[in-house]
Amino acid sequence: MRKSFTRGTALTLALLGVTALAGLPVTPAHAADASLDETTAVQQSFTPVPDFSGLVKHVAPAVVSVDVHLKLDQASDNQDDNGGSQNQNGLPPGFPQIPGFPPGFPFAFGTPQQPQAVEAKGSGFIIDQNGTIVTNNHVVKGARTVTVTLSDGNTYPAKILGTDAKTDLAVLKINAGHPLPYVELGPSASVVPGEWVVAMGNPFGLEGTVTAGIVSALSRDIGDGPYDKFIQIDAPINEGNSGGPLFDQKGEVIGVNTAILSPSGGSVGIGFAIPSDMIKRVVTQLISNGKVVRGYLGVAAQQISPQMAQALGLPTDNPAKDGALVAAISPGSPAEKAGLKPGDVITSVNGQTVTSPGDLASDIANVDPNHKADIVYLRNGKQDTVSVSVTTMPANPDAGFQQNGGGNSSTGQQGALGLTLAPLTPDARNQLNLPDSASGTVITAVKPNSLADQAGLQPGDLLVGVGATNVSTPDEAVAAIAAARKSGSGALALRIIRQGQALFIGIGLSNSSDNSGN
Numbered sequence: 001m002r003k004s005f006t007r008g009t010a011l012t013l014a015l016l017g018v019t020a021l022a023g024l025p026v027t028p029a030h031a032a033d034a035s036l037d038e039t040t041a042v043q044q045s046f047t048p049v050p051d052f053s054g055l056v057k058h059v060a061p062a063v064v065s066v067d068v069h070l071k072l073d074q075a076s077d078n079q080d081d082n083g084g085s086q087n088q089n090g091l092p093p094g095f096p097q098i099p100g101f102p103p104g105f106p107f108a109f110g111t112p113q114q115p116q117a118v119e120a121k122g123s124g125f126i127i128d129q130n131g132t133i134v135t136n137n138h139v140v141k142g143a144r145t146v147t148v149t150l151s152d153g154n155t156y157p158a159k160i161l162g163t164d165a166k167t168d169l170a171v172l173k174i175n176a177g178h179p180l181p182y183v184e185l186g187p188s189a190s191v192v193p194g195e196w197v198v199a200m201g202n203p204f205g206l207e208g209t210v211t212a213g214i215v216s217a218l219s220r221d222i223g224d225g226p227y228d229k230f231i232q233i234d235a236p237i238n239e240g241n242s243g244g245p246l247f248d249q250k251g252e253v254i255g256v257n258t259a260i261l262s263p264s265g266g267s268v269g270i271g272f273a274i275p276s277d278m279i280k281r282v283v284t285q286l287i288s289n290g291k292v293v294r295g296y297l298g299v300a301a302q303q304i305s306p307q308m309a310q311a312l313g314l315p316t317d318n319p320a321k322d323g324a325l326v327a328a329i330s331p332g333s334p335a336e337k338a339g340l341k342p343g344d345v346i347t348s349v350n351g352q353t354v355t356s357p358g359d360l361a362s363d364i365a366n367v368d369p370n371h372k373a374d375i376v377y378l379r380n381g382k383q384d385t386v387s388v389s390v391t392t393m394p395a396n397p398d399a400g401f402q403q404n405g406g407g408n409s410s411t412g413q414q415g416a417l418g419l420t421l422a423p424l425t426p427d428a429r430n431q432l433n434l435p436d437s438a439s440g441t442v443i444t445a446v447k448p449n450s451l452a453d454q455a456g457l458q459p460g461d462l463l464v465g466v467g468a469t470n471v472s473t474p475d476e477a478v479a480a481i482a483a484a485r486k487s488g489s490g491a492l493a494l495r496i497i498r499q500g501q502a503l504f505i506g507i508g509l510s511n512s513s514d515n516s517g518n
Helices: 034-045 053-062 276-289 306-312 334-338 357-365 426-431 451-455 474-486
Strands: 063-071 117-126 132-135 143-149 155-164 169-173 196-201 209-220 230-233 245-247 253-260 271-275 299-302 324-329 345-349 372-379 382-389 419-423 441-446 462-466 491-498 501-508
Touching (some): 053 063, 053 245, 063 132, 306 491, 324 491, 462 474
Antiparallel strands (some): 063 117, 117 132, 196 209, 230 271, 324 345, 345 372
8 A cells, every 4th residue: 555654844053143242241151160060061961872782683583563464344345435324236325226227337347345444564573493473463453364474584374373452462473384483471570660671563565664762651551451551661662563672781671562652543652561571471371272161259330439438438548559458349259259349449469559549450360369368458447357258250251240149218308418319129120230139229310419419429320339238229329328427437339330441430529518419
């Protein structure tokens, strides 16, 4: 495909001369000037910009281009160039169907439209002399055939050994008939912001492209998957760099370039790479089993807001980094069997500090199924430890969080929080797409500008608990809210189900005028 390039605009820099004003004394600068000495000292303290040519020459033979041939699905085949759908005659939208004539007449002359082959390009790197290659899952997703081009120009068909959508990683294999150059995965745990890194790959089909920059930040969660802990870099990466390696100054791979944040579609200096420590575990399993097996605890967790910390009696200095708040427990899960409850805050797994739900998800996933995980948690402000027998993550780990047990009543209530509650009737259950086992009380209305509205509660939310207390009827909810308000904590912690997701919602009570209602 022909590519268009945008030329940069040349900027003319004007050098402005300095003019001495008449009548003003002009003092010449001397070498002994203290300010000049300080400037020289600072200049001499800087390390020269590194030369990466030696590193690039050493690792480049192991960096490959990945070409993927896809087949458009039927929905894509029936779209015009502007993304609009075609009618059954193969004509653009707005054209009438012509009965008695072949599809597409008079444009297609009766020739059925055939699925079009689509080619996509990405990058990858060889990790052993036998031709095992790491790339992104999204590079090879839906592939009909995959070919790999080495830096010497030789091309080989590739077999997909395994993929993992949750971490966006894939492993390929080629047979070159001879040992191949390869690179090694280094330790990403030792990476620090500010260090130099080199990215290599195939941006826009330009093979063997090298860019350099620094590590901008660590453990970035961009909402791409459940185990996001990206290395953020400012080395320019673009479309086609996906799957390519990110090297440290030793020439070891510390990440796989995966995503960019770009309002323009091109690099703006914000890129993200999967850390190599995660790659090692995933790739090892993909090579051995073709899939990844992860540990499963059975909790839905969320970050702790200041209102939530106040409601649960937790430290309020930096609640968003003080652990993972358990919002729901899946029935029959290892967490339930171990006695964990909604409202618990998990702070450590097997000695590893948990500062966020992402930490918890990664730490549990890394526990081998049928092994123990020692979990430290807070409940009612007190620390405790429990040993949990972790099981294998099921295919749909979120399925159990809509279940809560209990019955319904027929009363609705509205109070100072600005909520209107109603029983969970069969009709409401169907409308909210909830399983038969789900229970709670439905929020049918939220008063504008009320405490509930300010906290983000919405009509259609299913209220299932107040703090650690389960509720299944409007009356139970009113009683639990009233009891929580009388505790004097200054905040409420409500547990809800929203579109299948379990959440804690914190409501500050500082603006409330009374202790009644819900």
